[in-house]
Amino acid sequence: DVKVTQSSRYLVKRTGEKVFLECVQDMDHENMFWYRQDPGLGLRLIYFSYDVKMKEKGDIPEGYSVSREKKERFSLILESASTNQTSMYLCASRKYRPNEKLFFGSGTQLSVL
Amino acid sequence: SQELEQSPQSLIVQEGKNLTINCTSSKTLYGLYWYKQKYGEGLIFLMMLQKGGEEKSHEKITAKLDEKKQQSSLHITASQPSHAGIYLCGADLPRNQGGKLIFGQGTELSVKP
Numbered sequence: 001d002v003k004v005t006q007s008s009r010y011l012v013k014r015t016g017e018k019v020f021l022e023c024v025q026d027m028d029h030e031n032m033f034w035y036r037q038d039p040g041l042g043l044r045l046i047y048f049s050y051d052v053k054m055k056e057k058g059d060i061p062e063g064y065s066v067s068r069e070k071k072e073r074f075s076l077i078l079e080s081a082s083t084n085q086t087s088m089y090l091c092a093s094r095k096y097r098p099n100e101k102l103f104f105g106s107g108t109q110l111s112v113l
Numbered sequence: 114s115q116e117l118e119q120s121p122q123s124l125i126v127q128e129g130k131n132l133t134i135n136c137t138s139s140k141t142l143y144g145l146y147w148y149k150q151k152y153g154e155g156l157i158f159l160m161m162l163q164k165g166g167e168e169k170s171h172e173k174i175t176a177k178l179d180e181k182k183q184q185s186s187l188h189i190t191a192s193q194p195s196h197a198g199i200y201l202c203g204a205d206l207p208r209n210q211g212g213k214l215i216f217g218q219g220t221e222l223s224v225k226p
Contacts, residue, residue: 004155033213035216040218041218042119042216042217042218043201043203043216044216045213056213059215088153090155090156094214099143099144099163099205101158102158102203103158104148104155104156105155
């Protein structure tokens with residue numbers, strides 16, 4: 001089975017800190033995604049990577065950056081965390097083929113105080 | 114931009130009752146996915162639909178995609194407490210938009226014993 005692993009289940013940070021969220025997948029997937037999930041808003045796409053060193057902005061990229069130096073790893077970076085970035089962050093991956101389903105990690109609940 | 118609208122946003126049903134969740138797109142759907150999420154966890158893939166008029170079933174859950182490929186429904190027969198959670202529909206954006214997958218805002222289902 002495909003495994004998508006997010007480095008932390010819960011994270012508490014202070015305003016202004018630089019935060020790294022790590023995601024690793026073990027099935028050689030080309031596509032990787034970062035979403036944030038907030039009540040009533042569903043999943044909103046932050047960034048998307050279709051291959052190593054390739055990235056595209058999603059719907060809400062402001063305040064975030066990403067890094068994909070290796071195929072299996074996709075990192076989400078909060079350069080200067082703010083309280084409105086308190087959220088559940090979900091990483092996902094899939095093969096680069098039409099109509100391939102996403103495999104999700106368990107999520108990281110980030111609280112910024 | 115394409116958007117997915119789910120209805121209802123929340124639903125409380127008595128155990129044993131049937132229910133339907135809808136997902137409507139502003140544009141033609143190229144791949145429609147249904148996921149389920151247990152509270153505070155990652156998403157579990159349920160089904161994917163591609164063709165207009167397509168219908169798939171798994172255990173007591175049936176998903177349909179209308180002929181025009183702009184609306185999908187998820188029907189649960191004889192609901193059980195194990196069906197409780199958040200149901201999300203997701204859709205592939207057209208290939209010229211880079212392989213992104215967007216989601217609706219989710220439907221929260223509670224099943225009362």
